[in-house]
Structure formats: structure tokens, C-alpha cells
Amino acid sequence: MSKRSLLMIPGPIEVSPTVLEAFQGPPPSHVAPDFIEKFGRALEMMREVWCASADSQPFVIAGSGTIAMEMAVGNLLEPGQRALVVNTGYFSDRMAEMLRRRGVQLTEVGAEPGSVPSIAGIEQALDARQVDAIFATHVDTSTGVRVDAQAIAALARERGVLSVFDGVCATAGEAFEMGEWGADVYLTASQKAVGVPPGLALMVASPRALGAREALSEPPPMSVDWQQWLPIMNAYEQRQGSYFSTPATNLVEALHTSLSEILVYERGGQHGTQQGISARVAAHTAAADAMRAAWSRMGLEIFPQSPELAANTLSAVMYPEGVGPELLADINKRGVIVAGGLYPGRKQTYFRVGHMGHVVTEPELLLQTVRAVAEALVENGHDTDVGEAVSAAAERL
Ligand SMILES: *Cc1c(COP(=O)(O)O)cnc(C)c1O
Numbered sequence: 001m002s003k004r005s006l007l008m009i010p011g012p013i014e015v016s017p018t019v020l021e022a023f024q025g026p027p028p029s030h031v032a033p034d035f036i037e038k039f040g041r042a043l044e045m046m047r048e049v050w051c052a053s054a055d056s057q058p059f060v061i062a063g064s065g066t067i068a069m070e071m072a073v074g075n076l077l078e079p080g081q082r083a084l085v086v087n088t089g090y091f092s093d094r095m096a097e098m099l100r101r102r103g104v105q106l107t108e109v110g111a112e113p114g115s116v117p118s119i120a121g122i123e124q125a126l127d128a129r130q131v132d133a134i135f136a137t138h139v140d141t142s143t144g145v146r147v148d149a150q151a152i153a154a155l156a157r158e159r160g161v162l163s164v165f166d167g168v169c170a171t172a173g174e175a176f177e178m179g180e181w182g183a184d185v186y187l188t189a190s191q192k193a194v195g196v197p198p199g200l201a202l203m204v205a206s207p208r209a210l211g212a213r214e215a216l217s218e219p220p221p222m223s224v225d226w227q228q229w230l231p232i233m234n235a236y237e238q239r240q241g242s243y244f245s246t247p248a249t250n251l252v253e254a255l256h257t258s259l260s261e262i263l264v265y266e267r268g269g270q271h272g273t274q275q276g277i278s279a280r281v282a283a284h285t286a287a288a289d290a291m292r293a294a295w296s297r298m299g300l301e302i303f304p305q306s307p308e309l310a311a312n313t314l315s316a317v318m319y320p321e322g323v324g325p326e327l328l329a330d331i332n333k334r335g336v337i338v339a340g341g342l343y344p345g346r347k348q349t350y351f352r353v354g355h356m357g358h359v360v361t362e363p364e365l366l367l368q369t370v371r372a373v374a375e376a377l378v379e380n381g382h383d384t385d386v387g388e389a390v391s392a393a394a395e396r397l
Pocket residue numbers: 011064065066067091137139140141166167168169189
């Protein structure tokens with residue numbers, strides 16, 4: 001079926017065969033009854049996948065993760081307001097730059113590469129300077145670390161400030177209880193753990209977040225303005241066609257299929273059968289454990305400073321002694337595409353393997369990836385036992 005190598009990068013990712021089917025075919029009209037039904041249902045399902053409250057507002061617009069970030073920044077804050085960025089790497093830097101361009105005054109709290117700022121450190125920064133919103137990257141795609149989103153959201157609530165999470169490399173692959181935790185915006189893009197081809201910017205906003213938009217005196221650019229999009233999202237949820245700017249109709253149909261697949265997913269385990277988003281997150285956790293067991297069996301270190309900090313959705317793996325980026329081509333020769341490093345100044349020291357979306361439900365694809373990496377390492381002179389690396393992963397799947 002596949003016309004290219006297995007795509008194991010941190011997005012775009014392999015999509016399931018049913019999602020692929022939903023995406024193909026002639027473009028539907030944005031006001032066709034069948035399309036309206038799917039769009040409306042997709043919005044409802046987003047609340048379930050985001051674990052968001054009934055009064056939260058999902059948005060789906062054509063665009064990338066970066067557009068989703070822009071939408072969050074522009075609708076929540078205006079020039080002269082203040083924000084704190086919990087900076088864990090490449091995409092936190094991008095968020096900080098967007099905030100600066102909006103004229104927002106910034107405080108950044110950083111950490112060593114491969115680590116995350118402590119909650120106490122964030123609290124101290126808030127004591128030193130009052131802010132209007134806290135921004136954090138749930139999973140940093142450059143280092144493979146995950147922040148404690150629950151604790152950050154709780155801290156924001158305690159201080160009465162908004163919390164915004166860039167979930168582009170996390171949503172639908174990491175636990176995130178938007179309603180329960182009291183987060184204000186959780187944003188992502190279609191091509192990561194949500195499991196759809198690239199082209200949709202997705203987010204859910206809390207009522208507090210919508211209130212922040214209403215209070216702005218300088219609105220964001222029209223194309224990303226929640227006030228333009230709100231009536232459109234409401235119309236589709238009420239099963240009426242509407243128009244502000246053309247939705248990516250094929251992709252919305254694929255989103256409908258992927259979210260449906262996520263929500264009917266079942267997984268047996270020690271504690272009985274799990275269903276829906278919690279089962280899907282558990283499958284990501286198991287896949288990540290399996291991949292880390294394989295790296296460890298191959299004698300490889302990971303970029304995150306401890307396994308507790310390591311994300312479910314990707315591995316950032318250090319090259320062993322004597323091996324460098326030339327490894328990627330040797331992995332690719334074996335039918336698997338992985339990614340190079342991304343952290344500024346460290347790109348040549350590690351590589352990244354995505355394990356999110358459909359592949360976490362297909363153990364053979366994960367094992368094929370482990371085998372390709374292990375064989376390529378052997379070819380590059382690293383002493384490792386391919387069979388043992390594969391069984392270390394298999395035992396955990
Ligand atoms: C991929 C990614 C982005 C950017 O998404 P694009 O669709 O490439 O614009 C932003 N944040 C994180 C955490 C990501 O992983």
C-alpha cells in the first residue's frame with residue numbers, strides 16, 4: 001500500500017488506511033449536508049479528545065501548527081500586556097518571538113537542554129513579575145521532553161492568569177485533561193498525533209480565553225480572529241453550513257475519521273479495558289516505553305535528562321561514539337525515515353524518532369523501526385545485537 005518508506009518523524013506521520021481513504025476523493029462542498037454533519041461531529045469529538053468541558057470552544061481552520069500558535073497569541077493578548085514563556089526549546093523560542101511581535105512584554109523561564117523549568121522556578125518568576133498569561137510547549141519536539149502541564153495549569157489558575165499549551169507534538173498522544181486541569185487553550189496541528197495529513201490548525205479555547213478576546217482593543221489579523229470564526233464553528237455544530245473563509249474540506253473529513261477512530265479505540269490492560277482517548281494515550285505510553293527499552297538495549301542515551309521527562313510521542317536519541325548524522329541515510333535504506341536533531345547548537349549530536357498516531361497501534365511498525373536503527377548502527381560500527389534490541393521493544397508491546 002505504502003509508496004514510500006515508513007515515515008517515523010515527529011510529523012507529518014503515517015495516517016491510518018481509513019483516514020487516507022477519507023482524505024482522498026473529489027473535494028466536498030463546504031455546504032454539502034454530509035460535509036456539514038462531519039464537520040459538526042468533528043468539533044464535538046474534539047472536546048472529547050481534548051477532555052474539555054461542554055462550554056469550551058473548538059476551532060478548526062486551514063493552516064499549520066504555527067498558525068494555531070498565532071491564533072492563540074493574537075486572540076489572548078495585545079501590545080503592552082505581559083506573558084511568561086516556559087521555554088524548553090525550539091518551538092518555545094518561536095512562541096516567544098510571536099509574543100514579542102505582538103508587542104507583549106515577556107518573561108522567559110528556561111532550563112538546561114533536555115530538562116524543564118521547575119514549578120518553583122516558574123512561581124518565582126511570577127512572584128517577581130505579574131503576567132496575563134503563561135505559555136508552555138507540552139512536548140518539546142526538539143528535545144523530546146514533556147512539561148508537567150497539569151501543575152502549570154494549576155499554578156496559572158491559582159494566580160488568576162491564562163494558561164496556553166502548544167500541544168502540537170502532544171495532543172492525542174499525551175494525557176491532557178483540559179477541563180479538569182483548567183487550561184485555557186490547547187492547540188495542535190492535524191499532522192501530528194491527531195493522525196491526519198498536514199493542513200489543519202486545531203485548538204480548543206476555554207470560556208475565559210474567549211473572554212480575553214472580547215476584552216481586546218486591538219484585534220488580531222482577521223484570518224485568525226476568533227470573533228470571525230466563532231459564528232462559523234457554532235453554525236457547523238448546529239449542523240448548518242456557513243462561510244467566512246473556505247475550510248479544508250477533504251482534511252476536515254479526514255479529521256472526522258481520525259477522531260472517530262481515536263474515540264472507539266479499545267485497549268486491554270492490567271486494570272481492565274480502556275476506551276477512547278485514555279486507551280489511545282496508554283498505547284502511546286506503551287510504545288514510548290518499548291522504544292526507550294530498545295535504545296537502552298542498543299547502548300544509546302536519550303536527550304531528555306531522565307526517562308520521567310521523556311515524551312510519549314517521540315524519542316530524541318544521542319548518536320553513540322563514532323556515529324553521526326550519516327546514520328539517517330543508512331536507516332532510510334532500510335525503509336524507515338527518521339529525523340535529525342533540531343535543538344539549536346546540538347543538531348549534529350542526536351536524531352529523533354516519532355512514535356505517535358496510528359503506528360502506536362501497530363507493533364510491527366514500531367519493531368520495524370527498531371530493527372532498521374539497530375542494523376544501521378551495526379553497519380556504522382556500533383556494537384549492538386539487533387535481535388535483542390527488537391525483543392526488548394517487543395516485550396513491552
Ligand atoms: C511541529 C510543531 C509546531 C509547528 O507546527 P507546523 O505545523 O510545522 O507549523 C509547533 N509546536 C510544536 C511543539 C511542534 O511539534
